[in-house]
Amino acid sequence: MLLQKLNRKRVKEINRKIEKRFGVNPNFRGLFSEGNWIYIYTGTENLTEISGAVSAGLNIGKFRDEFMPTIEGAQIINPEKNYFMLKSGKDALTWMQGNDLSAGDIGCEAGYVIIKYGDDVLGSGMYDGRIIRNRLAKNRKLKM
């Protein structure tokens, strides 16, 4: 397993970026990374001491210059800004099937936006001022 524990400075940077973008500081602690993917691990065992470990904790998103939340990351953050509220169950289904959304001007800054339908948080996408590009992982897309 290649999970690396992130130092305090890096964790603080991620929390700050999320707060700036989504209006909520999730106060993440105990973060790990594998490449650009960020994981939260809340167990009590030291990961490096576990023989045969291939994965640990919960994948909450990808962090390069910006933070792209996974469905679980988005659910934990539950944003106060830069989210797009879907209007119908049909739109929610379209999104969960992995399609982009022609959103037009939604009053969000360009960048990652979190998708909501009612009180359900449905992951995140990349908004370019016109379209929200679907960023759901392949194995999370709904196959009908």
Next chain:
Amino acid sequence: MKPKKPEYSKEFKEYHSMLFDFKEFIEWMQKPLRKSIRVNSIKIDSKRLFEKLGWGHEKIPWAKDGFWVDIKYGTGATIEHAIGYYYVQEASSMMPVEALNIKNGDMVLDMCAAPGSKTTQIGAINLGGTIIANDSNTGRVKSLISNLGRMGIANCIVTKNDGQRFRGIKKFKEKFDRVLVDAPCSEVGTARKNTDSLRVWTPSYVKRISALQKKLICSGFECLKKGGVMVYSTCTTSIEENEDVVRFLLDRYENAGTGRINLNARYESAGSGAARVYPWHNDTECAFIAKITKR
């Protein structure tokens, strides 16, 4: 459409006629299985989930968050499933974890964990502890990781080890408060979903898999703390894969004992406090569950 009569060998019939009313068993194998789900209490409560789904439902008496649902197809084809609000899990498969009596904060080993139905059930109870979920098969480990993610479990470490060799890992010796060995088996009990397991059943396979199960149960036991609880379970019927495996452990380890299974379900006592569940008990698949203690 009338379900097709399952195919099985003469040996299968002879063996199982000693265990129960074979005609009744085959009749049950042709009855459609009730669909069931387990609500993921990490993300949602059952009231809110069923308001969203609009499905008729009935509580499964032995499982904290388990429900039978009145839907024939597509239990996994909903937005709520995709975002991790529930797990499609057969009702009898919820029994082993309930029998483990996990306390929040426990160190738990799930030795044959993939695809993760029981691991995620453990995760919903044991938010403050640590879970080691192991499987030896690369493809199955991938589905385990995917399901743990979907269910939002953050305190689990997934390992890919040969379960038989767990006992050789120094770090794991007498480490766990709870151990689940849900062993690979001949899967006769799942025939209401897929009758292939009846067709391919042979005594020689049972003998081979029983040898592996004996190694797994011993490996699990050596990882168990003194005073801890281990559950050994299968979804099959053969004595060689169930009672004989438990007996093997009890004969080999002086400090091994058995505990009584206490579930709010109907089942047959299989000796040493173990339970055999047949479809006619609770309208489920088959299961064998034994509770092992360590002095």
